[in-house]
Every structure is written in C-alpha cells, then in structure tokens.
C-alpha cells in the first residue's frame with residue numbers, strides 16, 4: 001500500500017479511537033477560555049489530544065504532531081500529524097452534533113492524508129482522503145457498507161447556492177462578518193452555520209452544501225478538510241485565489257468558486 005493510503009488508514013483509526021473517548025461525554029464538563037470569553041477548551045479537548053499523542057507514539061514512532069491544545073512534536077520521520085482534537089468545541093460543550101475529530105498527515109508541508117469523524121452526524125460520519133486517492137464518506141461508524149466516493153456539486157449558480165460559513169471568536173472580526181453576511185444572504189439560496197470548519201469542508205466534498213467560506217481558521221481546522229474537499233473536486237483557496245489559510249478559506253467546485261470570490265470582493269468593498 002502506498003504511503004498516502006497507509007496514512008489515511010492510520011488517520012481513520014485515530015479518529016475512530018478518539019471518537020469512542022469523546023462520545024463518553026462526562027456528566028460535568030470543565031472548561032477554560034483561550035482567545036476570548038467564548039473561545040473555550042474542555043478537559044475532553046485535552047484528553048483527545050493526549051490520546052492522539054499516545055496513539056502516534058505507539059503506532060507511528062518518530063512522527064511529528066501539531067495540535068490545537070499545545071502538542072508540538074518535531075518529526076524525525078518527515079511525517080507530521082496536524083490534529084484538532086475537538087473541532088466545534090462549542091457544539092461539544094452544548095451537546096450539539098457537528099463536533100468532530102480532524103487529523104491530517106503532512107510531509108514537507110503537503111497534506112498526504114486526512115480523516116474527519118463526526119460521531120453524531122448521520123449515525124456517525126467518517127470522511128477521509130489520501131492525496132490522489134479520492135475522498136470518501138463512511139456513514140454509520142459500524143456499518144459494513146462500502147465507503148461513498150465524494151464529489152462537490154458542479155454547475156450551481158451563486159443565487160441557488162447553499163453556503164456554509166463560520167464566525168470568529170473575536171468580537172471585532174464578528175462585526176465585519178455580520179455586515180458581510182447581511183450583504184450576502186440576498187444573493188444566495190441560504191447560509192448554514194454548522195460550528196465546525198472541518199465538517200463544513202466535508203459537506204462541500206459531499207455535495208451537502210455547495211460552498212464554504214471562513215477566515216481565521218487555524219492549520220488544524222483546515223488540514224484534513226481541505227484535502228477531502230480537494231479530492232472531491234472542489235477548489236480551496238484564499239479570497240484572491242491563492243493558498244487557503246488564516247486570511248480566508250473559500251471551498252467550492254470550480255464552476256461556483258469564482259462567483260463566491262467575486263461576491264466576497266463586492267461586499268468587502270462596501
């Protein structure tokens with residue numbers, strides 16, 4: 001099995017293992033705050049990241065790890081894992097679906113494989129991809145059904161597009177985002193706010209939304225979902241068509257992607 005496929009298989013096992021831990025939600029969730037009063041981290045975010053670190057030390061000794069909750073291990077093998085131990089932490093805190101574990105494996109800055117597991121979506125939705133190997137969805141974590149090959153929706157005009165987005169933990173950024181959404185809503189079918197970037201990107205890959213945009217994403221929000229969306233035929237860039245990152249992520253099939261960039265540019269100028 002070639003390396004990217006091997007890493008995809010490891011990523012799937014990791015998110016499944018962390019998912020089992022996280023679905024045993026404790027009666028009492030304790031949390032602290034990070035960048036703002038609404039940017040929370042629970043004991044389960046840290047427990048999930050610790051589990052991933054321990055799994056890799058056992059099964060992938062020498063690999064690096066970069067995690068949202070502080071894991072920072074330099075790679076000795078050339079492979080570095082990028083993990084959001086709970087993406088959509090606020091959803092987890094409120095016991096809402098959509099929270100997920102998102103992990104990707106990268107070599108020399110290029111993501112080779114990734115997996116996103118949302119235990120409370122569709123009976124347990126597990127998305128995965130390997131570079132050049134396509135994007136896949138397993139629905140029902142214990143299902144023996146073959147994984148579904150994913151394709152982003154093509155030929156959807158902006159005025160009929162269902163777009164996902166998200167909002168920053170920063171009040172200042174939210175003021176700008178609120179003004180932008182007010183301008184965009186009349187131009188599209190509708191907006192969905194799932195509360196988890198990795199799932200938003202996987203929904204683009206699955207054709208369950210037509211496009212997604214959000215700024216201020218961290219590498220761990222983006223890494224796995226970007227590969228999954230790309231392998232499903234979506235274009236994932238920043239607001240000017242360059243590399244997606246903290247400044248902006250826009251994901252959609254090429255037939256819609258340019259219209260979203262243009263719409264964002266129009267409202268940015270107002």
Ligand code: LIP
Pocket residue numbers: 068084086087088089090165166167168169195196197198214221
């Ligand atoms: C979240 C993202 C979401 C964004 C939230 C937050 P976290 O990540 O998945 O898209 O809108 O503000 O950044 O903090 O739950 O890992």
